[in-house]
Amino acid sequence: MRDMIEVESIMNEFLADFETGGDAVLKQYADRYPDLIEELYERAGLARMFNFMPEVEMTPEKEVSLNLRASSIVQNLLYEAGATATSQADAAKVEEKAELENLTGRIVEVGESFETIGKKTRLSTHIVRKLNKRQITPETIPKRLFQLFAELLSLPFEVIERFSTGPPVISSGSYKADSAPKFPAQSDFADLIKYDPDLSDEDKEYWLSIPPASEM
Amino acid sequence: MRNSIVKQEVEVEPLTKMSSGKLLERRPEVGAQIAEVLGLDLEALKSRVNGGDHNEPGYVKPEVVVYLIRHFRKIGEKATVESLTTTMITRLTRAINRRIQVIAENLRDDCFAEAISNIFTRIIDISTDRDDYAQVSFWPWFNNRVMDTVRRHFKVQEKDARTDSLTRDDEDDDDFDDEDVPEDPDFRPGDMPDKERELLVREALGLLTENERIVFLLRYIWGWKVESKDPGEPTISKRFGKTPKTIRNWLNSAEEKIAKWRDQRGT
Numbered sequence: 001m002r003d004m005i006e007v008e009s010i011m012n013e014f015l016a017d018f019e020t021g022g023d024a025v026l027k028q029y030a031d032r033y034p035d036l037i038e039e040l041y042e043r044a045g046l047a048r049m050f051n052f053m054p055e056v057e058m059t060p061e062k063e064v065s066l067n068l069r070a071s072s073i074v075q076n077l078l079y080e081a082g083a084t085a086t087s088q089a090d091a092a093k094v095e096e097k098a099e100l101e102n103l104t105g106r107i108v109e110v111g112e113s114f115e116t117i118g119k120k121t122r123l124s125t126h127i128v129r130k131l132n133k134r135q136i137t138p139e140t141i142p143k144r145l146f147q148l149f150a151e152l153l154s155l156p157f158e159v160i161e162r163f164s165t166g167p168p169v170i171s172s173g174s175y176k177a178d179s180a181p182k183f184p185a186q187s188d189f190a191d192l193i194k195y196d197p198d199l200s201d202e203d204k205e206y207w208l209s210i211p212p213a214s215e216m
Numbered sequence: 217m218r219n220s221i222v223k224q225e226v227e228v229e230p231l232t233k234m235s236s237g238k239l240l241e242r243r244p245e246v247g248a249q250i251a252e253v254l255g256l257d258l259e260a261l262k263s264r265v266n267g268g269d270h271n272e273p274g275y276v277k278p279e280v281v282v283y284l285i286r287h288f289r290k291i292g293e294k295a296t297v298e299s300l301t302t303t304m305i306t307r308l309t310r311a312i313n314r315r316i317q318v319i320a321e322n323l324r325d326d327c328f329a330e331a332i333s334n335i336f337t338r339i340i341d342i343s344t345d346r347d348d349y350a351q352v353s354f355w356p357w358f359n360n361r362v363m364d365t366v367r368r369h370f371k372v373q374e375k376d377a378r379t380d381s382l383t384r385d386d387e388d389d390d391d392f393d394d395e396d397v398p399e400d401p402d403f404r405p406g407d408m409p410d411k412e413r414e415l416l417v418r419e420a421l422g423l424l425t426e427n428e429r430i431v432f433l434l435r436y437i438w439g440w441k442v443e444s445k446d447p448g449e450p451t452i453s454k455r456f457g458k459t460p461k462t463i464r465n466w467l468n469s470a471e472e473k474i475a476k477w478r479d480q481r482g483t
Binding site (some may be wrong): 005008009011012013015016018019034037038040041043044045046047048049050052053054055056058063067069070071073074075077078081082105147150151152156157158209210 | 296310
């Protein structure tokens with residue numbers, strides 16, 4: 001199964017090619033991506049329909065009113081983005097540790113689980129849990145994974161990236177131990193993928209084809 | 217005021233998103249125009265982006281405007297971001313409005329607002345390179361975003377239509393022969409002159425029920441078949457979850473209404 005960012009990229013390129021190549025391009029893409037055939041047909045149909053739709057005559061008042069409405073929406077988006085950035089920066093300063101504690105709360109908040117996140121990101125539940133405990137060497141994780149998590153959890157990319165680069169989470173029982181707690185060892189992302197029995201060959205191939213952040 | 221981030225030689229940040237194993241790249245003319253516009257002072261830059269006709273060679277391309285919005289967001293130049301987004305809105309309003317005519321009239325306002333929000337949320341989100349493609353080929357990217365919105369509204373529209381049809385028993389009032397609907401060889405909406413197409417969209421499609429309207433567009437504009445022997449091929453019947461017979465009835469009814477409309481207009 002492809003992740004949504006990959007599907008979106010394919011559709012962007014398909015629509016650009018379809019503009020000039022028409023049905024021959026549709027056939028090419030349908031042969032290349034049989035799992036996306038419905039999506040391709042639907043987008044091709046909509047592209048045709050968009051071309052078919054004539055220019056709509058608008059009164060100047062109607063146009064001004066639409067522009068004002070759109071401006072108001074974008075102003076709100078800019079304000080929210082600015083406010084979010086400021087509050088994130090403040091929150092990061094004040095309670096960075098709390099924010100970066102784990103992903104579990106956020107996963108539940110957005111109505112997901114480790115299992116569903118795993119399915120949507122083509123990872124096993126085991127690897128998602130490892131990421132949640134920061135038991136994966138940060139430099140070996142592809143940026144694509146941060147992007148996917150940011151998208152699914154509706155968090156900025158940097159928050160996910162910063163979270164993932166923190167020290168591994170220590171087991172909650174460590175405070176009872178006689179000796180100082182040891183950080184659990186971190187695993188290489190590619191090794192986890194290679195040796196995960198729950199991942200399909202296609203999913204392994206997919207993740208192994210993406211270079212880690214350190215090589216970007 | 218001189219654009220403070222501009223050095224002696226203007227540096228255009230490269231795209232960082234990978235696609236099909238390669239880094240996305242802007243077209244050379246896009247990169248050149250970014251460098252050229254960034255060399256201007258802020259007032260001249262805003263005026264340059266805001267002016268001109270899209271048929272003129274110096275017209276600032278939408279791919280460039282996307283870059284500029286993100287660039288000035290990164291350096292916190294709020295007034296310039298606002299000016300650039302306003303220009304972009306003016307350019308896109310008509311294009312969005314034209315595309316959403318396919319949606320039922322009562323949903324168009326929502327659809328317009330959602331399309332604007334969807335497009336600009338992504339353009340201004342500097343935390344990710346997910347939408348780098350908007351700087352490679354803006355209009356296909358833009359169409360893709362409007363499609364997301366239109367598809368979601370189609371679902372709402374279909375749901376409304378289904379709820380309406382609960383009062384009628386579509387399957388039982390079938391008296392139509394189970395043959396494919398013979399197409400009128402003279403009726404090719406895709407080849408119509410602009411003016412007639414506009415009338416068709418404005419007047420004739422408004423005479424159809426929501427189901428008839430979508431089925432008509434799927435068949436004649438999208439080119440979908442009612443049914444197909446190929447299980448992989450999407451068909452209208454599968455899309456609606458209805459028998460081919462019901463779909464043909466809807467299509468037949470739509471064609472009758474359109475034929476009547478054309479007779480009355482004498483076309």
